[in-house]
Amino acid sequence: MKKKNFILSLTGLISILGLAACSDSSDSEDEIATMEGEQITVGDFYDRAKTDQNNQQIVLDMIISQVFTEKYGDEVSDDEVDQQIEDTFGDEDTLNQQLESSQMSRSELEETYRESLAVQKGLEDHVNLSEDDLNEAWDSYHPEVEAQLIAVTSEDEANEVKDQVEEDDADFGEIAEENSVAPSADNEGTVTFDSATSAEEVPDEVKEQAWDLEDGEITDPIEVSSEYGSGFYILRMNENQDKGEDMEEYEEQIQEIATDNQINDQEFTTQVIGEELQDANVRIQDEAFSDILTQFTDATGNQEESSNSSENSSEEQSTEETENSSE
Known part of the structure; x- marks a missing residue:
């Protein structure tokens, strides 16, 4: 997750x-x-x-x-x-x-x-989740699947491995143990993951292709770029599944995904930290550090201004309605 x-x-x-x-x-x-x-x-x-x-x-x-x-x-x-x-x-x-x-x-x-x-x-x-937050998490969710994964460092290696796994009577697990540089190689390349599994465990590019596979299907080499360079993955789907239409069946997972989505939102975290610093009455005493809280104090200040503006607007509207009623 x-x-x-x-x-x-x-x-x-x-x-x-x-x-x-x-x-x-x-x-x-x-x-x-x-x-x-x-x-x-x-x-x-x-x-x-x-x-x-x-x-x-x-x-x-x-x-x-x-x-x-x-x-x-x-x-x-x-x-x-x-x-x-x-x-x-x-x-x-x-x-x-x-x-x-x-x-x-x-x-x-x-x-x-x-x-x-x-x-x-x-x-x-x-965190305060709305119906829209849950629906967004549901739309992006795919339940857990079981697959086998081979990771290699070059495109040439990937093409060679692809040819091997497509041969008659090829043992994907054995080929994974012999060639894969991923940790899963110790287990015949076997991995289980869902849409919320971290990219460090299964790259997003691999997951995106996995959801459309039928059981037994094998992908072409998938190039994945990272800060450490490029790698290539070949995935065999062992057991895919459709999530169906019932979100309640996966309620716990959807709640967790929606919660993580909110916590991963920079605006949300900045706002929350600003509120907590304000509640704790944090005051900077050394001028050299006078600006380190600015991003958080600005966030809470903007919220207060928005709140005050809304309150003033409501008061003005109420006053106008009262005056019109009196007339």
């Missing part, structure tokens, strides 16, 4: 924890480096660092995380935190290596993920 990702990158986590450690253990006059007749203090570093755009983003992330954690943190369970860490790092060995290289503790990592999940909870709390 596609969700807006508020989990900060590992680099961001390290930066935030590093700044916190610095503020806890250092005085602004503490020396970082000395040279002939000169010195660089923690204060000097802060004065220079605070104007950097990346560091301003870190401060903004910290403000948003603390505001949402204060209000929604209790709604985040330990199991959810553990699951998010597992989804991000996979096995414990990888996690421990990352923690060691970044000099972070498990508890520090858990706390930061808890804060990010609290933001997710806060956004979900503001």
Whole structure:
């Protein structure tokens, strides 16, 4: 399922924890480096660092995380935190290596993920789905299918594989295990997915072609471009299904898709964050950071102006109707 990702990158986590450690253990006059007749203090570093755009983003992330954690943190369970860490790092060995290289503790990592999940909870709390939202999610939904997938890195390889799988008595699963660079190769290329499955698991270009296939049909090579370059996929449909006409049969999935669609909307998230910052009475004390909340305060300000305009319009209309009635 596609969700807006508020989990900060590992680099961001390290930066935030590093700044916190610095503020806890250092005085602004503490020396970082000395040279002939000169010195660089923690204060000097802060004065220079605070104007950097990346560091301003870190401060903004910290403000948003603390505001949402204060209000929604209790709604985040330990199991959810553990699951998010597992989804991000996979096995414990990888996690421990990352923690060691970044000099972070498990508890520090858990706390930061808890804060990010609290933001997710806060956004979900503001979701209000209309009938149109549900219908839009239903129109784009395709139920789960089972297929086999082969991924290769070049068009020539893809054409060769396509020829192999079309031969009489060809074993698609065996060919997938021998040729595919996708994780599914370990399971004869077998994958299950629906329209909401993330593009990282099954590319959107592949899904779009899959819905029209009959059981047993095989696609031509499908080119997929990403930030890492191009790849080619060949898919065999094992078991497709039509969703039918009854949306209630998939009510839970449709609700989740519609919720994700709303949370993924930038205007919605900006508005919600602005409201929460306003409710928490956030005030910037350092002039260097005076503009970091502007996008959110502008959003809430525009909503208030729109609301006031609507109220004034209603009042004017009511007054006019009263006057006309008196006449």
